[in-house]
Amino acid sequence: MNRVIRENVRDFDLDHIFDCGQAFRWSRQPDGSYTGIAGNRIANIQFEPCQGPGGQGRLTLSNVTEEDFDTFWNDYLDLDRDYGRIKKELAERDPIIKKAIDCGRGIRLLQQDKWETLLSFIISQNNHIPRIKKCIEALCRQFGQKAGQLDGLSYYTFPDPEALAVLEPEDLAECRLGYRAKYLIGTARKVVADGADMLESMGSPDVTAAEAFEYITGFPGVGPKVANCILLFSMGKYDCFPVDVWMKKVMKQLYGLETAKEIDAFASRAFGQYGGIAQQYLFYYIRETGRGER
DNA sequence: GGCCAGGGGATTA
DNA sequence: TAATCCCATGGC
Numbered sequence: 618m619n620r621v622i623r624e625n626v627r628d629f630d631l632d633h634i635f636d637c638g639q640a641f642r643w644s645r646q647p648d649g650s651y652t653g654i655a656g657n658r659i660a661n662i663q664f665e666p667c668q669g670p671g672g673q674g675r676l677t678l679s680n681v682t683e684e685d686f687d688t689f690w691n692d693y694l695d696l697d698r699d700y701g702r703i704k705k706e707l708a709e710r711d712p713i714i715k716k717a718i719d720c721g722r723g724i725r726l727l728q729q730d731k732w733e734t735l736l737s738f739i740i741s742q743n744n745h746i747p748r749i750k751k752c753i754e755a756l757c758r759q760f761g762q763k764a765g766q767l768d769g770l771s772y773y774t775f776p777d778p779e780a781l782a783v784l785e786p787e788d789l790a791e792c793r794l795g796y797r798a799k800y801l802i803g804t805a806r807k808v809v810a811d812g813a814d815m816l817e818s819m820g821s822p823d824v825t826a827a828e829a830f831e832y833i834t835g836f837p838g839v840g841p842k843v844a845n846c847i848l849l850f851s852m853g854k855y856d857c858f859p860v861d862v863w864m865k866k867v868m869k870q871l872y873g874l875e876t877a878k879e880i881d882a883f884a885s886r887a888f889g890q891y892g893g894i895a896q897q898y899l900f901y902y903i904r905e906t907g908r909g910e911r
Numbered sequence: 912g913g914c915c916a917g918g919g920g921a922t923t924a
Numbered sequence: 925t926a927a928t929c930c931c932a933t934g935g936c
Contacts, residue, residue, distance in 0.1 A: 638931060742932045748920050749931090795918030800933080840933050861931035900931080 618679055621686040626676040628700035630723020631664050637901045639850045640727055641737055641750045642757075642775075654772045655693055656730060657764040658685060662694075672722065680767055695725045703891050707898075711887045713871050714895060721901030726850065726894060731816050732808065733775040734851035739800050739838040741846070748793075755792040760784075778813060781805035800838025807836055819852055826854035849893040858884040858892040867903035 635643045635651050643653030650663035660681050666674035678690055691697065704722070708715045736756075741749050753775075760776035782805040786798040794801065808816055819829040826848055834844045845859035860868075860880050868874045874883055888895040 738931085739933095741930095743918090743930055744932090745921055745930055751920085793919070796916085796933090797918085838933065842932060846931070859931070862929090863931065 619682045619685075621678045621681050621683055621690075623676045623696075625673045626664070626696065627673045628704070628723060629664055629672075629674065629676065629725060630721075631662060633721045633723035633901060634694075634725050634727065637721065637724055637897055637904075638741075638746060639846075639897070640729060641741075641746070641753050652767060652770075654764060654774070656689075657762070657774050658689060659765055659767045659772045660690065661767065692728050695728055698725070700725060700894075703894055704898075707888060707891055707895050710889075711895075714888075714898065717867075717871070717898040717902035720905055721898045724894075724897045724901060726855070726897065728853065729851045730775070731820060731847070731851045732778060732813065734847050735804065735808075735816070735833065735836065735839070736775070736781075736801055738843045738846045738850075739804060739836075740794060740797055742797065742838070742840075742843055752792050752794055756789070756794075759791060778805045778808040782809045797838060800836075803837035804839070822853070826857055829854060830857075845893075849896070855893045856885070856890050858888070858896045863900055863903050863907070864896065866907055867899045870903070870907070871899070 631649065631651050632645070634640075635645070635653075640653070642655070643651045645651055646661070648663070650661055652661045653659075658681070661679040663677040663679070664674055665677070666672060678686060681690060704718050708718055737749070737753060740752050740756075744752075754773075757773040757775055760780050761773035764772045764774050766772070781802060784802055784805075786802060789798040789801065792798070815832075818824065819832055829848055829852055830841075830844050833839050833847055834841070839847070842859055842861055845857040848854035848857040849859060858881065860877055864880070865875075865877075868880045868883075872883060874880050884892045884895070
């Protein structure tokens with residue numbers, strides 16, 4: 618099997634990356650590696666930390682060629698971004714966040730597909746991560762293309778906008794999307810009508826987070842929370858700071874902030890252009906430490 | 912601008 | 925088992 622190895626990878630932890638609610642199509646294997654699909658590419662990702670300070674380690678991607686790695690996985694895993702520097706900067710600007718950064722120190726923000734992220738976060742609303750994964754797998758199995766097999770399991774691509782645009786809500790009954798089914802279809806139809814290029818163009822550095830926010834909240838089922846997740850996880854708008862019940866909880870616990878308005882104002886002041894990355898450390902921290910107390 | 916339906920599985924009591 | 929909750933939105 619094709620295999621790509623990179624040594625001395627820093628600021629990287631598979632559990633932090635794949636268990637912080639940003640991606641739904643990866644599953645943890647018994648050996649701690651993760652197997653999943655992005656586009657039509659199926660991969661297993663393994664990380665072996667080295668002993669000693671620095672936290673660097675060896676990254677191994679299986680079922681991946683050097684060309685796949687250079688043209689796709691390197692960016693998908695956001696390996697060219699210096700998270701060490703970002704963490705240092707955040708911790709200097711705000712001492713309180715330091716313990717959250719230590720907790721989720723290996724987080725990286727995946728550069729995911731815009732259409733898949735748009736739909737995935739419409740599904741995520743008012744929903745649990747295990748159930749979101751189930752809904753998405755059912756959707757891909759029923760309306761995606763078979764992409765291949767790895768370790769005896771079949772993987773399916775995320776369905777195209779065109780494939781969903783022609784459906785009616787009852788066609789999605791088996792995916793158990795509930796009231797979200799009509800949002801998915803409405804959004805697919807608008808993507809087809811506007812042209813997928815329109816959605817793609819929102820990822821351009823020339824388009825501000827505010828402009829992209831304006832456009833994507835025009836899709837049915839996309840409000841402020843969902844929009845901020847899409848901007849952060851697929852459009853490179855790292856200043857976005859999605860606020861959900863967990864974020865409200867951690868912002869109250871660590872900073873004494875109660876309202877969404879206070880939280881937004883504080884985030885842009887304290888974290889600036891890296892608000893979204895700060896958000897991921899805080900989210901991971903409260904999920905790790907704050908379960909059960911409510 | 913505040914309230915509440917709508918879906919259904921996961922989690923908690 | 926039953927009750928509650930869930931990375932909200934849309935419509936009133």
